[in-house]
Amino acid sequence: MLTKAGATALDAARKKNVEAEVFLLYNRELSIELREARVETLKEAEEIGMGVRVLNHGRMGFAYSSDLSRAAILEVVDNAVSISNCMIADEYQCLVEPSQYYPPVSCFDQQIVDTMLEEKINLARASEKAARSFDKRIRMVEKSAYEDSHSITVIMNSNGLQASFAQNLAGIYIALVAQEEEDSQTGFAVKARRKITDLNPQQLGQEAASRAVRSLKARSMDSQCLPCVMEPYVATRFMGLLLPSLYGDAVLKGKSLWADKIGQPVASPLLQITDDGTLEDGLASAPFDGEGTPAQKNELIKDGLLQSYLYDNYSGRKAGRQSTGSGRRGSFRSLPAIGSSNLIISPGSLSPEQMIADIESGLLITEVMGMHTANPISGDFSLGACGILIKAGQLTRPVRGITIAGNLHQLLQNIEALGSDLRFYGAKAAPSIRFSQLSIGGE
Structure with a gap:
């Protein structure tokens, strides 16, 4: 039919x-x-x-x-x-x-x-x-x-x-x-x-x-800069803030944080990000994209260096590039637009326990709120957050009523460890990520 x-x-x-x-x-x-x-x-x-x-x-x-x-x-x-x-x-x-x-x-x-x-x-x-x-x-x-x-x-x-x-x-x-x-x-x-x-x-x-249960009896904490570990769920939320900087149309319009930075360092050398439309059993896997371009695996960031942007057919032609199979279409009612398929931050080798074991004083971030308020062009963010305090390598008490603030570009430079606990949330996957420091606003 x-x-x-x-x-x-x-x-x-x-x-x-x-x-x-x-x-x-x-x-x-x-x-x-x-x-x-x-x-x-x-x-x-x-x-x-x-x-x-x-x-x-x-x-x-x-x-x-x-x-x-x-x-x-x-x-x-x-x-x-x-x-x-x-x-x-x-x-x-x-x-x-x-x-x-x-x-x-x-x-x-x-x-x-x-x-x-x-x-x-x-x-x-x-x-x-x-x-x-x-x-x-x-x-x-x-x-x-x-x-x-x-x-x-x-x-x-x-x-x-x-x-x-x-x-x-x-x-x-x-x-x-x-x-x-x-x-x-x-x-x-x-x-x-x-x-x-x-x-x-x-x-x-x-x-x-x-x-x-782990959030019961949570309260705020003092404002300070601390080493932080993001759980996989939170890390995938930040991937949504990262994505627009990788879109070819945003680059063409000068609205990408990473315009004209192919081959340049944009993150810690530990960071590897791929967009794989051919991933076995991936939720966004398909033989072709919303325009009929064959699906493929795109290496976006390798060893912290920017490798590629995502293009649909139109933006690729305008940029003098091939489509990366990134024309997404959520419905027959909409035109294709650039989007990711299965976006994956490659895991490291540390368990979640090892990620926090050598942190004397820090924070495990378990939830963020207000992600829509972040600026995808400048990379600036100030978000509500919840978490668990880390003392002497151990999780201690739950925390709420705080904000975390910074710039996405600097945050990615501050990555110092990646966990082995890769988790998929929808078509985005990330492990736990440890950052050397993050500004926390509390009492």
């Missing part, structure tokens, strides 16, 4: 003497939410649609529809052509050429499809049971949830490109509250994987409970 709709759109575009790209998507999602081990909501939804980009002598127009009837397809093409007539010609606009090779990426698990609904509900229940048995101070499980999705993507264009793939994933989430006397703290954990057998709900429930 999708391929037939795409062919109809391409034929309509040909008759109007324009080039076209058709992006078609079918998506089905299942969402189950539990409260106190009882199913509170169960939703299943699906959508199907197409987005059409036309190139009319260098002028690009875009339109979309969730109706794949012939009449609707012809109307979408008409709308895209009408929009293109109002645009200015751009020599860098072009359609992707078909490739002879697309990497054989693993991104579909038949067991997700075959698993019965009650078994999926029990995965969420298992996380809640594990959380409650972890510590008697767990007072309430606000929500435990299971979700999965299944999608089929097809891309076709006037250059003869026709490529498709199916993917699915499953995930569980739990949010809870721990209480001791008058103090209460929240904890959460989330995990999404390509394989349903990799979810491990017991471990997830224990993790959420641990996050809540």
Whole structure:
């Protein structure tokens, strides 16, 4: 059905003497939410649609529809052509050429499809049971949830490109509250994987409970500069601040912290960052990106030196570079835009315990708030944070009501150790990271 709709759109575009790209998507999602081990909501939804980009002598127009009837397809093409007539010609606009090779990426698990609904509900229940048995101070499980999705993507264009793939994933989430006397703290954990057998709900429930319990009786601390260790979750949050500086369009606009720094040091020599669209079972793995460019592994930072930026087809042409397979498309309703696939900070060899063993006085950062306030162009940040004080190589008391502040460029220079505890949160992965110093604002 999708391929037939795409062919109809391409034929309509040909008759109007324009080039076209058709992006078609079918998506089905299942969402189950539990409260106190009882199913509170169960939703299943699906959508199907197409987005059409036309190139009319260098002028690009875009339109979309969730109706794949012939009449609707012809109307979408008409709308895209009408929009293109109002645009200015751009020599860098072009359609992707078909490739002879697309990497054989693993991104579909038949067991997700075959698993019965009650078994999926029990995965969420298992996380809640594990959380409650972890510590008697767990007072309430606000929500435990299971979700999965299944999608089929097809891309076709006037250059003869026709490529498709199916993917699915499953995930569980739990949010809870721990209480001791008058103090209460929240904890959460989330995990999404390509394989349903990799979810491990017991471990997830224990993790959420641990996050809540270890924060009980937290209070502020004195303002000072200290060595700090970021847990993997916090490190992946900072990766989101780092990303815009690696986008080719930001570099072209002069809005990247690392513009014109290829081959130059931008971080500690310990730092290695890759973006791998071909990673086995990676949540963002696919044989091709949102424009049809084959997926690839991109080395972004090696030994602290900047190696590459991420480009989609347009920004790559404008910069005189090849696309890095980084044209991301979240929906048939949107145009492709530069984005990462599986973004990974390579781990080191130290355990989390070894990371803090030689810190006389420091802070383990377990959570940050207000990441949206950070400036991705200058790299400046001032964020709310929570953590645990480190004294004589040991974790002591929990801390909250503090801020951490600095500049991303300087922070990356201050990396002095990387942990072996690589963790994926969505399509971003990082180990624990130790920094020589970080400014902490407290009492």
